[in-house]
Amino acid sequence: MHAHLSAARLADALAVRDLTDPAAGPHALQSLLERAVGALADHWGCEVRWWRGERIVAVADNYDHLGYGADDISRDARYTRYVDDRRMLRSHSSALVPGALRALAADPSDDVLLVCPGLVYRRDSIDRLHTGTPHQLDLWRVTRRPARLTPDDLDEMVTVLLGALLPGSPHRCEERVHPYTLAGRQVDVASGDTWVEVAECGLAHPEVPARAGLDGEWSGLALGMGLDRVLMLLKGIPDIRLLRSTEPSVAAQMTDLTPYRPVSAMPAVRRDISVAVDRDDLVEDLGDRVRDALGADADCVESVEILAETPCGELPPQALARLGARPDQKNVLLKVVLRPLGRTLADREANRLRDRVYAAVHQGGAHQWAAND
Template structure:
């Protein structure tokens, strides 16, 4: 049985500002998207169309017409945001592609354009310093009739995107790689990774984008003959790209209203850290109905919902352990009044405001709000005290 968004939840989602859209105010993310688009336009010397579409899409466009299998786990309403049996908040900007391809049916002559589909996407995601529930994406599709596009053009596209995000002048010796990846709507799929240096000096490969040649069945689904049409498709996470470009380590900074931070999000210059507020940790001992409920993405989404506007204070949510009743000492089972089918989950919250220090009392109240939203047991263990 699917879970559907309430009207209030839908309104909140639709009210969220799209940082990639210059019409909604200046932001470094829209500047970066413009640089990426210009790099590809200059590389190929072709026209560009940018499509800013409604985030409400037909479920069929989000999944079926892009080749997702009927039993794909991403369809589950535990991980995506459904509005009705046939409409959802898009889980990727690729959901706008089927209608775009449909519009090309009347094109009978030569055709070669880059189509850019940017915007917010909506998921139930884990909570940490690199993930949010509504990240920004951009789909970049070059579509061509009466001409070939292949692996060589795909390599050119990847190189141009890497250099636009991380210019060689500021990143000498930058390394990137393309590894095979499988996508339902591409052939010759690739995952594009860049090698970055972490604050502790270690080096790590991070995914920047995924891409491939547009699959023949996706073209056929819109009535386009794959013997005449070809395409390149690349999907890019704009939040991560901007964080890499500016050297930002905490994704929450991208929406910060702290003046010293906000001012730095109007250009693409390196980020100069503002004094970090100390983090506060709170460990929770939860009772859940089953181990399946201990999914960090589901728990993270419920925690965000419970905290509402205060969710920006939550820097991370980590599942430390999941133990069935049979694996606990009898005294712990008795204390928690744990049923044989239930599990004990140890959860860690990391609370860290961007603009002030959080008091212990405030941290305890936030901890209890999350605890009450997630805990399914018969015994409550609250820390803030009655009436807090």
């Protein structure tokens, strides 16, 4: 049994706009998606089948049919938004693949590119590259031609895709293990002096199509991509929140793939807070609590960063008393950067937001508030 989303939280989650869906209005992510699909379809000359599916998916499609074990840590409620015991908000676009494969089994075609895009729901930190509702794209080439697909075909897929989306950008592949692939890899793209993960891929594990009713004559390539990050790299967008900005000077630039032109930046407000949290809490857990507590105001938070951690058992008695902490907890120093995209925060509003963040993450019995009203 897992904790289920309340009706209010589920409604809020389903109200988030899927920027890949033309039905909700145009967005640059849709142009990026079309470019990716067009490049592979033209290169392979295969049929293209789109499968958007629903945001609420069967737990079996999100996990079991992709090969995740019954005890996999990702099934924990810290990582999964359960609607009930059998359904959940999809945590990756790969959750759409089992349904797309079942549809292919019911209406076979010898060489198909399955396109499964959309919004997903993740536990994640808060910073300029991460959000709890990213957009992902699964691209699976599935064929029953006599020649089985190989790692060389996978290399070709990555090269064609990145050549279309991020031409001239160096990339590297590192080995990764996924339950739904063989010869799994992570794909990183160079951005300045750093490497940014943009995709994971591999040969489709034969048990995945088999569960959908496709027998052993089928083989496939599986690739999942983070669309937000690729768009940010392509356009030079510095902050993931800009993708959803309603500021006219920003929103007008989110309808095509031309380079982003920076608008005047609002000043940042920094607040450092010292809190007591469970010893197993990670920055992703704290990010989730902040998003849930702030709701629509979460967009005012540019980043939440852990500066230092200390087991509470190592703190002096006066520090424990100040936090109201237990020895089995840990003391975390957080840097909270507040910066709405379209306006400047007054000190009073910044302090109120700081206190809401503090209340969301602090699990001690004593509190230190910044706002006086």
